[in-house]
Amino acid sequence: MKKLINNPSDIVNQMIDGLIASSPTLLARVADSQIVIRKNLAINKVAIISGGGSGHEPAHAGFVGQGMLTAAVCGQVFTSPTPDQIFNAIKAADSGQGVFLVIKNYSGDIMNFEMAKDMAEMEGIKVDSCIVDDDIAVENSTYTQGKRGVAGTILVHKILGAASEQGASLAEIKQLSAKIIPNIKTIGVAFSGATVPEVGKPGFVLAEDEIEYGVGIHGEPGYRREKLQSSKFLAQELISKLKAAFPFQKNEQYAVLINGLGATPLMEQYVFANDVLRQLETENLNVVFTKVGNYMTAIDMAGVSLTLMKIVDNDWLEKLNYSVTTLAW
């Protein structure tokens, strides 16, 4: 697998340099860190921090900006950031109203974010957090107890970021996170494995006519391999899993996120979007928000994930539509 890089061990550092250099009015780097932070911090608002391993770009640094994340902590590729990095992000982001951490459900992330939370609280910074576990494909996985956190995390960033921008308190943001996360569910299908630059070959290999349902964003095993199917068939399979997990009720409102995993052309993502939206119509669901594109990738994995969010409160939809200034939303 050919990579457009210099040195695999310096890829995250150079990526952040490139990100900051190309967005000098929007983003800054906290000195001596792998933390991307808003250039102009909001005053007297709760800071929202996310992060995790790199390799999921534009997540998470592409969502830093007014109305969304205050900062993103960028770990090495597919590796949790260290507690001291997260602690530094908390210190840099806090404007006195406290800091809220959005953590994807991976054991390493949880351990390190919780440790950073403890360190910050010892310095008198108010910190709270939520754990996103939207991937319904499997229970427990390579790096996870319970369900994995995947593309639905972006919707959490968006809604909590809007709440912060609108002046919500740390306690209100915590409550909101507890309400929205159970209503966000994701499932994906992989057409190819991803190549971690330091490894240099794909994490798994599928045959030329083979796909795998439910693969994680670090290449964790899914729930079934089978022959390549049509977009329509794949949409049916993923929707049937989501239908059972929610379960769907007629006339409910849903937001839809169709997320490319990295190497699948946007043309194909829109073909898939068409199949998804038609089938949700036949389920008599009311799709009130749709987004299509590469938001939470897995380096160069080919494939796509489908996230549905049940919009129980119209305020959530308003927050999804609230204006932001970020690179990637």
Next chain:
Amino acid sequence: MKKLINNPSDIVNQMIDGLIASSPTLLARVADSQIVIRKNLAINKVAIISGGGSGHEPAHAGFVGQGMLTAAVCGQVFTSPTPDQIFNAIKAADSGQGVFLVIKNYSGDIMNFEMAKDMAEMEGIKVDSCIVDDDIAVENSTYTQGKRGVAGTILVHKILGAASEQGASLAEIKQLSAKIIPNIKTIGVAFSGATVPEVGKPGFVLAEDEIEYGVGIHGEPGYRREKLQSSKFLAQELISKLKAAFPFQKNEQYAVLINGLGATPLMEQYVFANDVLRQLETENLNVVFTKVGNYMTAIDMAGVSLTLMKIVDNDWLEKLNYSVTTLAW
């Protein structure tokens, strides 16, 4: 190559369906056509139309919206739209102030857009056009006399779209296009070929350690194949070609567009952006605008292109920064 599609021959039609279904407040489809048009047309402003073969998503439909394109005509994959499709787009987009066509320099596109222009003028619609030929890699190519039109076209859309939004006349937009196009130059490097869905296999194949400089966005031949190099080395090679083509003068202002060709992760594009921006700094150029991401792709080609635009007039920079409502800018 696995494709997330249903029927290769219906891919563009279904892509447009998916695009419209997922952006119902922003975009509409002109009935019985492959034309994507703004839902709310500007009144009394010059319409800007672009288009060409599909397979370059988000180009061009992703740039339809307030402040940028009025409509995009989507041909079959890597195939010019027909004159009657373009003619229908002109009729649908015109609000009485005339229509301006942004054409990439491919023989088929020029022939069909010119024919449509003639048809529209016979019906009394004022039409003018420009031809974008920003790719400095080669002179003449598989489908082109002269130089090819590639990612720099997006900057033309952006600047002319802002001019239209600001109330420029058809003649003023024509003059502006004639000034900016010679100041936009692009060159790319491919890591892999693209697979046209109806063909089912890559248009060309590179060895596992091989790259090709100057490949076109339909896989047209470039100027040299060699062993894979570092991002820094590739940036040097592409900048050296651009340096000679402009040529660079100290303290000039430039806009930079780093464009992923489809399958290259954003992480790597930012690593490359870092190398490009550092090297332009050593050339004593003043980079006043940067954009990084997938804007003009070649289906699932891996690789990247580098576009520089010399900002001769600060008004061009203002127009690059002018606010827009599109899916993909």
